Amino acid sequence: MDIQSLNEWDLSPREALRIQTELAGRIRGGTLPSVNTVLGVDVSYRRADRACLAAAVLMELPGLALLRTRVERSPLSFPYVPGLLSFREIPPLLPILKEMPRPDLIIVDGQGIAHPRGLGLASHIGLITGVPTVGCAKSLLVGRCEEPGREKGDHAPIIYGRRTVGYALRSREGCRPLYVSPGHLLHPLEALKAVTMCLGAYRLPEPTRLADRLSRENR
DNA sequence: GCGACAG
DNA sequence: ATCTTGTCGC
Numbered sequence A: 001m002d003i004q005s006l007n008e009w010d011l012s013p014r015e016a017l018r019i020q021t022e023l024a025g026r027i028r029g030g031t032l033p034s035v036n037t038v039l040g041v042d043v044s045y046r047r048a049d050r051a052c053l054a055a056a057v058l059m060e061l062p063g064l065a066l067l068r069t070r071v072e073r074s075p076l077s078f079p080y081v082p083g084l085l086s087f088r089e090i091p092p093l094l095p096i097l098k099e100m101p102r103p104d105l106i107i108v109d110g111q112g113i114a115h116p117r118g119l120g121l122a123s124h125i126g127l128i129t130g131v132p133t134v135g136c137a138k139s140l141l142v143g144r145c146e147e148p149g150r151e152k153g154d155h156a157p158i159i160y161g162r163r164t165v166g167y168a169l170r171s172r173e174g175c176r177p178l179y180v181s182p183g184h185l186l187h188p189l190e191a192l193k194a195v196t197m198c199l200g201a202y203r204l205p206e207p208t209r210l211a212d213r214l215s216r217e218n219r
Numbered sequence B: 001g002c003g004a005c006a007g
Numbered sequence C: 001a002t003c004t005t006g007t008c009g010c
Helices: A013-024 A086-099 A121-129 A188-196 A206-217
Strands: A037-045 A049-061 A065-075 A106-110 A133-137 A157-159 A163-169 A179-182
Touching: A013 A086, A013 A121, A037 A086, A037 A206, A049 A086, A049 A179, A049 A206, A065 A086, A065 A188, A065 A206, A086 A121, A106 A188, A106 A206, A121 A133, A121 A179, A133 A188, A157 A179, A179 A188
Parallel strands: A037 A106, A106 A133
Antiparallel strands: A037 A049, A049 A065, A133 A179, A157 A163, A163 A179
16 A cells, blocks of 8 residues: 655654654544455564564455465664654554555554544554554553443543543453554544454454464564 | 653 | 463453
8 A cells, every 4th residue: 555654764752752743633533434454453572672573464344354464574763662652663564554455444553542642553554544543452551441341342431631532442251451542534433333343252353463463473 | 740651 | 562380260
């Protein structure tokens, strides 16, 4: 797919912070169109050095049939700084995103707008790809929420700055909830629907679970 | 100032 | 994220 990224991705945390604040103003909401293909992306690391493996898994909906996968090893240039994750993980993901067909939706392992400045990894990926994205994190970065009910599908709003920025979702019984927030081009409830339709028998949505396993196995 | 802090 | 064995529970 085509990527809209004039950035250099060779920045200091300080510059990244400025760019992030600037880009946040471009995030829009929206309704989820008909989804035929979903892309799950994830990045795993090797030890604490500067190498990582980025992976992407394309699946079909409905049915969640696997259509295509891609894994690539890359060097890491940016440190992990809470709130600046996209500047660390997007560079490694860029090559495989370009080689993958443009999907109708992208599920990202991390936050969307449930972020200090409203631009989590999922939002940033949405901006450079122009594809609707949803952030699906295993823990909360900002905001507060009640514990969702015990049944699969139960959810509770994530409130941040008096705004509903996403939902804590019980993706599977007996598991800790997932924290879903819109990345780009989706409203909170649409983001929730997007993740829900990609759930299988495990806690993580299938695209994310497979991308995670893929990048970790080829390690 | 203190504590929190996606992956 | 990653380093790690066995272990408790659905």
